[in-house]
Amino acid sequence: MMTGEIPHRDTLERIVGVLRKNKDILILEHEKPDGDSIGSGLALAMALSSLGKKAILLSQDPHPAMYDFLPGRHLHTTVSCIEPEDVDPGVTVFVDCTGPDRAGKALSYARSETWINLDHHVSNSGFGQISLVDLDAAATGELVFFLLKLMGAGINLDIATCLYVALVTDTGGFRYQNTTPRCFHVAAELIDKGVNPSQVADQLYEARSFSSLMLLKNALHTLEVYKNGQLASIDVTRAMLEDSGASLEDADSVVNYPRSIAGVEVALCFKESLDQTAVHLSLRSRSKVDVSKIAGLLGGGGHPRAAGAVIEGTFEQAKARVFGVLDGLEIWTDS
């Protein structure tokens, strides 16, 4: 099966032109990188390396351990391991970043004149000399796939695995509303390259740590529903993290549990920061409510079905503020 036509051919050709002209290429992920940012970044870095480029994939934060199985890790580094002076990129590619600031501390390394913006978030600011923001792309990895095809970079099994992980993670295992025919066509081509879907799923979803389950056990005690069962909320406190020995990244999947309740449209997960000065809010919705707008009201952003915000203050203050905003929305029905 082939994906046939390449979308955004003109923009992608401009990007290929810039990448061809430059030897030193810096690729930036967003803070707290997810499977899409990591998979897209590693795939692009490996492909550029295979074309003789000096590609560095850089992020503010380390990759979560669940992605340790991915190839190409030798091309990735974090800001704590390299100085800005050690990097002299001719071009910088931002993957999966709504704006330059999303790169966090890695932004100060982007000293090239040219920035390329590859993303699929509705809240993308359109930054960069060349910007390709495709809201129909299930993942940024889908855009990297077409870029590599156009560039004539061979998509080997290593690159295919990274792109496949980008697709799987951003679609929640091909379950969310962003799962499109095109996304499946790309996935099929990657499987043709040798990706083993069940092995990848095993690595991503069936290899949890005991401590992450203990964290979930504690968090489930706080599960509550509101608004006639349309809103559900769960808490992850610092104490729960300490008791369970789980990591902050283990808390990322907790929001899926309130979202999985029948009838729930909006799910919230409140995660207390380790210094207890802020709360990280994750928002998810099932099919109707655009949670990126709710996150926007709280100073955050994201996708219609998955968004987030950081709220300063104690746990109680942050929760009160969020519920105050949610109470003011006319999205809840009586039955």
Ligand SMILES: [Mn+2]
């Ligand atoms: Mn993404």
